[in-house]
Amino acid sequence: xxxxxxxxxxxxxxxxxxxxxxxxxxxxxxxxxxxxxxxxxxxxxxxxxxxxxxxxxxxxxxxxxxxxxxxxxxxxxxxxxxxxxxxxxxxxxxxxxxxxxxxxxxxxxxxxxxxxxxxxxxxxxxxxxxxxxxxxxxxxxxxxxxxxxxxxxxxxxxxxxxxxxxxxxxxxxxxxxxxxxxxxxxxxxxxxxxxxxxxxxxxxxxxxxxxxxxxxxxxxxxxxxxxxxxxxxxxxxxxxxxxxxxxxxxxxxxxxxxxxxxxxxxxxxxxxxxxxxxxxxxxxx
Amino acid sequence: xxxxxxxxxxxxxxxxxxxxxxxxxxxxxxxxxxxxxxxxxxxxxxxxxxxxxxxxxxxxxxxxxxxxxxxxxxxxxxxxxxxxxxxxxxxxxxxxxxxxxxxxxxxxxxxxxxxxxxxxxxxxxxxxxxxxxxxxxxxxxxxxxxxxxxxxxxxxxxxxxxxxxxxxxxxxxxxx
Amino acid sequence: xxxxxxxxxxxxxxxxxxxxxxxxxxxxxxxxxxxxxxxxxxxxxxxxxxxxxxxxxxxxxxxxxxxxxxxxxxxxxxxxxxxxxxxxxxxxxxxxxxxxxxxxxxxxxxxxxxxxxxxxxxxxxxxxxxxxxxxxxxxxxxxxxxxxxxxxxxxxxxxxxxxxxxxxxxxxxxxxxxxxxxxxxxxxxxxxxxxxxxxxxxxxxxxxxxxxxxxxxxxxxxxxxxxxxxxxxxxxxxxxxxxxxxxxxxxxxxxxxxxxxxxxxxxxxxxxxxxxxxxxxxxxxxxxxxxxxxxxxxxxxxxxxxxxxxxxxxxxxxxxxxxxxxxxxxxxxxxxxxxxxxxxxxxxxxxxxxxxxxxxxxxxxxxxxxxxxxxxxxxxxxxxxxxxxxxxxxxxxxxxxxxxxxxxxxxxxxxxxxxxxxxxxxxxxxxxxx
Numbered sequence: 001x002x003x004x005x006x007x008x009x010x011x012x013x014x015x016x017x018x019x020x021x022x023x024x025x026x027x028x029x030x031x032x033x034x035x036x037x038x039x040x041x042x043x044x045x046x047x048x049x050x051x052x053x054x055x056x057x058x059x060x061x062x063x064x065x066x067x068x069x070x071x072x073x074x075x076x077x078x079x080x081x082x083x084x085x086x087x088x089x090x091x092x093x094x095x096x097x098x099x100x101x102x103x104x105x106x107x108x109x110x111x112x113x114x115x116x117x118x119x120x121x122x123x124x125x126x127x128x129x130x131x132x133x134x135x136x137x138x139x140x141x142x143x144x145x146x147x148x149x150x151x152x153x154x155x156x157x158x159x160x161x162x163x164x165x166x167x168x169x170x171x172x173x174x175x176x177x178x179x180x181x182x183x184x185x186x187x188x189x190x191x192x193x194x195x196x197x198x199x200x201x202x203x204x205x206x207x208x209x210x211x212x213x214x215x216x217x218x219x220x221x222x223x224x225x226x227x228x229x230x231x232x233x234x235x236x237x238x239x240x241x242x243x244x245x246x247x248x249x250x251x252x253x254x255x256x257x258x259x260x261x262x263x264x265x266x267x268x269x270x271x272x273x274x275x276x277x278x279x280x281x282x283x284x285x
Numbered sequence: 286x287x288x289x290x291x292x293x294x295x296x297x298x299x300x301x302x303x304x305x306x307x308x309x310x311x312x313x314x315x316x317x318x319x320x321x322x323x324x325x326x327x328x329x330x331x332x333x334x335x336x337x338x339x340x341x342x343x344x345x346x347x348x349x350x351x352x353x354x355x356x357x358x359x360x361x362x363x364x365x366x367x368x369x370x371x372x373x374x375x376x377x378x379x380x381x382x383x384x385x386x387x388x389x390x391x392x393x394x395x396x397x398x399x400x401x402x403x404x405x406x407x408x409x410x411x412x413x414x415x416x417x418x419x420x421x422x423x424x425x426x427x428x429x430x431x432x433x434x435x436x437x438x439x440x441x442x443x444x445x446x447x448x449x450x451x452x453x454x455x456x457x458x459x460x461x
Numbered sequence: 462x463x464x465x466x467x468x469x470x471x472x473x474x475x476x477x478x479x480x481x482x483x484x485x486x487x488x489x490x491x492x493x494x495x496x497x498x499x500x501x502x503x504x505x506x507x508x509x510x511x512x513x514x515x516x517x518x519x520x521x522x523x524x525x526x527x528x529x530x531x532x533x534x535x536x537x538x539x540x541x542x543x544x545x546x547x548x549x550x551x552x553x554x555x556x557x558x559x560x561x562x563x564x565x566x567x568x569x570x571x572x573x574x575x576x577x578x579x580x581x582x583x584x585x586x587x588x589x590x591x592x593x594x595x596x597x598x599x600x601x602x603x604x605x606x607x608x609x610x611x612x613x614x615x616x617x618x619x620x621x622x623x624x625x626x627x628x629x630x631x632x633x634x635x636x637x638x639x640x641x642x643x644x645x646x647x648x649x650x651x652x653x654x655x656x657x658x659x660x661x662x663x664x665x666x667x668x669x670x671x672x673x674x675x676x677x678x679x680x681x682x683x684x685x686x687x688x689x690x691x692x693x694x695x696x697x698x699x700x701x702x703x704x705x706x707x708x709x710x711x712x713x714x715x716x717x718x719x720x721x722x723x724x725x726x727x728x729x730x731x732x733x734x735x736x737x738x739x740x741x742x743x744x745x746x747x748x749x750x751x752x753x754x755x756x757x758x759x760x761x762x763x764x765x766x767x768x769x770x771x772x773x774x775x776x777x778x779x780x781x782x783x784x785x786x787x788x789x790x791x792x793x794x795x796x797x798x799x800x801x802x803x804x805x806x807x808x809x810x811x812x813x814x815x816x817x818x819x820x821x822x823x824x825x826x827x828x829x830x831x832x833x834x835x836x837x838x839x840x841x842x843x844x845x846x847x848x849x850x851x852x853x854x855x856x857x858x859x860x861x862x863x864x865x866x867x868x869x870x871x872x873x874x875x876x877x878x879x880x881x882x883x884x885x886x887x888x889x890x891x892x893x894x895x
Contacts, residue, residue: 077573087636102521153443154551400719
């Protein structure tokens with residue numbers, strides 16, 4: 001008598017044994033596993049197909065990045081855009097960063113939104129110190145990143161003068177999308193895959209993270225005349241000779257600081273005679 | 286806004302009541318201003334507030350200005366408003382700077398116009414003009430221990446020098 | 462207990478007799494207390510302990526970084542001292558260093574929710590000193606944007622007020638409309654906030670094609686949305702209990718304190734500079750000014766809500782009756798010439814150059830120019846000395862003066878009412894601290 005079996009819940013085609021022999025093999029393997037008899041390779045494959053493996057750190061970072069709790073720290077106009085980011089149109093709840101905690105002890109992200117006045121600095125520092133590790137700081141807007149348009153006695157020219165800032169978000173005020181972009185960049189940074197952006201392209205040249213000493217002064221380019229803004233005339237002593245002024249660019253396909261680097265490497269090579277950039281007199285003995 | 290002859294009348298009346306309190310009047314851009322002697326300012330404002338013909342009962346704003354290098358250096362402005370007639374009148378108390386470096390002083394009008402409380406503190410905070418009789422004469426917007434009167438014309442704006450590529454060496458602390 | 466009357470807190474002992482003073486909090490004499498347990502005995506002396514707490518500057522309930530030193534007796538507020546200056550940006554000092562055009566972005570960041578009003582006060586003051594008349598189209602465009610900004614400011618104010626009182630849903634709804642208003646600003650000027658749209662002489666640019674339709678669509682939607690807000694919280698028992706008869710200050714006291722704006726109108730004083738002062742042609746528009754009766758928080762809320770409705774009416778009339786013509790004045794010494802002239806006319810080029818590099822010069826004089834903003838009277842006091850930079854720019858900010866009323870509103874009430882009062886006062890710390 002034929003018994004018709006119909007499955008009530010469909011398993012995926014991969015799970016279904018394709019033939020009775022395969023079913024028998026599976027049954028034997030299951031029996032072996034239960035007895036502890038399964039081999040290394042089979043065991044690995046068995047576990048891998050059923051369990052997601054990762055390091056604890058990556059899992060931790062994934063959890064941290066996807067659930068950042070910002071501390072309510074609206075100082076000025078950027079705070080309104082931050083409130084607008086949390087509201088319905090630009091929703092940060094979908095990124096996990098909607099729960100604004102009032103107490104700094106329960107928050108892990110500080111969004112400094114607004115101009116940092118000198119009277120407010122000790123207060124911000126205190127709030128930052130009260131936050132528990134791990135904590136991140138987003139400097140939202142031009143005023144907290146660098147003082148913004150207010151270059152005067154009352155505004156601190158950049159919150160990173162007294163706080164370590166992870167992400168600076170430009171704008172006055174930055175659009176909520178820009179703020180979300182900044183938060184996502186911070187998320188990537190937390191996950192361990194930071195978007196290095198221009199640092200990758202220029203290899204952090206000219207910043208504090210770079211080990212190479214900064215060679216100041218203008219780059220060696222073909223000059224027709226010497227303008228004061230080039231820095232040749234005003235800041236570095238004697239005016240350059242004609243040969244130096246008309247020295248050709250060493251590697252025309254490079255630009256910016258890469259040209260300077262390539263030139264530098266070429267200068268170390270004794271066979272090449274090129275003039276040094278006029279500004280670089282400090283390296284002289 | 287009282288017109289020019291009306292302004293003269295007001296000046297005349299106040300001077301009749303309190304001799305010598307008004308030293309002049311200006312009328313420009315449709316706005317009337319009385320120049321008052323700084324030590325009689327309470328009497329002037331009292332009169333303007335209570336006299337039945339004037340009744341400027343609302344003090345819209347109290348602020349000061351530094352006219353360096355003109356003399357007298359400071360002037361404290363009282364913007365008065367008569368609401369039923371919608372008339373504004375400015376009373377300007379001319380405050381010269383002191384030679385010995387002490388703070389110029391003026392009588393406080395907090396009892397006449399309670400709204401002057403915060404605004405006089407602001408004038409003190411930014412110009413260093415002290416108001417005698419104010420219940421709480423201390424800084425309001427700057428930190429309490431700040432030294433200097435920021436909005437005087439000889440106080441520097443502040444800020445930091447902007448760094449360009451050709452000033453990097455000269456700006457301290459920027460490069461190694 | 463009648464919910465509309467509030468029990469007077471008994472913390473003043475001056476009206477108790479000598480015999481009563483010898484009793485404890487529940488009226489027992491010392492003889493009666495001896496022999497009782499220690500717990501009961503602690504109630505013997507009436508404890509009057511003033512507990513001063515510090516609220517802020519970082520506090521979820523303050524509208525910005527305002528620090529309040531509050532002396533409490535239990536939950537009753539005994540005294541209140543606001544400490545400001547935590548967002549002081551030195552804008553007035555910076556403005557003395559900049560030409561008149563460059564002052565406009567500085568001054569619009571003072572009261573950062575009503576940026577068009579800041580700009581209007583300053584541009585109006587400069588135009589008064591220059592004796593410059595703005596064309597009618599510019600005036601109507603200014604009124605349109607000012608009323609849109611008034612709606613925007615009231616939306617944020619009501620949303621954050623409801624947030625402070627615990628009704629978060631109102632916050633989301635208000636911000637949904639706010640985004641619509643910001644879309645309109647972005648259409649006309651390119652920026653959502655701090656648009657720098659007003660220019661000395663008129664407005665910086667004409668409105669784009671399609672703006673009128675969007676504005677009319679917004680105006681068609683808005684009254685229904687305001688009805689939604691009313692439905693949300695207006696009949697809510699908790700909201701009514703927290704706002705009715707709370708924070709009442711008499712009209713005379715408010716006038717003495719220099720308070721203007723919706724706070725004064727809620728107390729019953731019919732004072733609105735749009736109606737009495739002719740700084741812009743508001744007389745061409747048909748709108749009402751809502752006045753309250755009692756002056757409590759509920760009245761302030763209703764006044765703001767109704768002002769939004771009236772602003773919608775003004776905007777409709779403005780966009781439908783917008784006159785044609787130039788959007789900025791003609792005076793080439795003050796206003797940039799149109800770009801197409803720069804290629805053909807030498808004078809236009811020279812004017813453009815002088816205006817952009819040095820700026821126009823304003824003849825010596827001083828003027829105080831008050832306008833009616835969403836929080837009260839914004840007045841710019843401008844002193845010019847004939848050069849291209851102002852000598853003194855001072856903004857009489859309504860939030861700064863209105864804050865003096867906070868003490869009157871809160872003393873004698875509870876701490877929870879303090880939060881509601883502060884929210885209904887609608888202070889903007891950027892304006893207070895400048």
